[in-house]
Amino acid sequence: MRVDPFYTPSWLAAEMAAELDLRTGSLVADFTAGGGALLDAAEQRFGSAFSYLAADCDRRAVARLRSEHPRWLVGRADLLNERSLRQSPVWARRSAVSGVLVNPPFSYRGGAGMRSPNGSAVVSPAAACLETILSGMSPGSSVVALMPRGSRKSEKDRKLWQSWERRHALEVLRAYSRGAFPGAYARTEMLRFTVEKGPGVAAPSRPGVNRIIAGCTCIDIIRGRVPVHRRSQRESGPLAAFVHTTSLQEGEVELREEMCGWRWATPGPLVLLPRVGRFTPGKIAVWSESASVVLSDCMLAMRPLATPVDVLVSSLMSSFGVLAERYGGSCAPYLTVAALEAHVAELGYSPRRAQAGGPSELCSCGGGSAVMDVNQGSPLQGALISESARR
Template sequence: MLLNPPYSFRGGSGVAIELAGTRLSVSPAAAFVWRVIEELPNLSGIAAILPEGVLHNIRDRPVWAAIEREFAVSARVSLGARSFRGAVVNAVLVTIDRTDSLVKAGRSAHLGRAPLGVCNCVEIVRGRVPVRVADQGGDTPFIHSTDLAGAVVLGKTGGNRALATPGHLVLFPRVGPRSAGRTRMVDGPVVLSDCVMALRLRDRNSAIRMLEWLRASSDALDSEYHGTGARHITVEAVGTLLRAAGWNAKHVRASTAISACDCAP
């Protein structure tokens, strides 16, 4: 059985479903899949063409968690943004197969380990300043994702120092092109575009180690970019990858000073 559920409703409204006695509002696509599974209790498996974002957005997670208790969910084929006439949307062909023994491949197969014997504290910083308001007549470099393509990160002057993030930073795009070839190290303070993600380390040597680790683990990082529209990576996904590799990671707001290190002595 192949499903092609509705992707969205005008106004972005959700669909109400009941899950384990709780009423939830989820995306139309997730609700459609859930109701098919509910109505066909002897279902062995289905395939569905879904908006890519439905597998990763927060409000649909309870649905997929419930489905994965009895089914293996696999994204098989990524469809280009212009696969459907008159629409620009990233879609994916997903198979949902009932199985008695779910064997899920971990990320560790292509995820390098954090270096041993050194402090592995790292702060995850999500950029906050939109490009349209970047030039505020200041003297601080503003760095957008497009500035990460060159060998040297120059940025553009004009950023407001009050919005700058200090410290030793390793940058990569949050939105748009994936991380491969766009991972760079800079010393702050710099103003970060809202299309940039930063990892802040306590010293330059630690930043160099992080840069090397990210480049060695680029496949794992790249696999976490998702989205029905522009593909992007979340703070949560970055934190999960870092902690799985042995980094002591936490999220902090942009423009804040580096916090105390939580590394064990």
């Protein structure tokens, strides 16, 4: 398997270093150090109060790091090779590490994946690297990682993410669009893990991406209204993009050129999933724009008033198995609005039904207030197009 290196830009390295939560210890590490940008940023932030450990699988990168950073502890280690780790002096120092910054390899030729460190499943290289690091760290260690945004929602990595959420405290810090890495097109997100327990032991409840935040917990439940065969009917006035189950791809909404009339346009941000059809983790998708979209009648949407969409998505992903069992039917599986309401309520939210094309009402759970105007934004912005622009 060939891995393509894309080193971390200095501005992103500084953002990651700022998120390290160094409570104890004196050693900060990067086990896929590459050009050393992450540890450079950490050293600029924390100075001589900490020591720095750099490892990489590339011998040339290791030689360059040793030359440029004589004060660092530098050595060779390949997180994807068990033999390399057994023979690596720097990996042997991992128990003394209190903070890790990591930008693991994302891309790989062939797409076949590789075995997880325990050999139980085939996973992506990025997930395999992160599992190796998390399994080797001591309780209380802080790990700030940059991961491909699709990993949390992919079927290939799903079991690893479920294991991490049981074993560690996990926070999604921020997301980055395509173009963050010169020459690469992956969407990424920054995550922070606080290592809590060993494998198989649940981490204690604490604030984070997997917990409902304080305040308003209202979630609008919206069923799409437009049948696929009616999506192309011409209507006067502004149009909005049409979203069907085929638009849900690995956790994101891929818009096509199909447009519908404004009558049933629903403003975002939305968390979408299929009402009918095969349900997989990748079909839990986020429409993060405020612009409105028209939902097909095979779609269900959740619109939180105050809860960040990442928090809601994480709640759904962590309970994916239970939600999948709520799909019924002897032919094509389907999910009723009532079943989705029950699931959302069990997660601790306050679900309520809303009409497609209608505005969100004021908070009704008593935790706060919020209102969303269905007419927000210009018809020429986001997913909208005017009648004159269409012609």
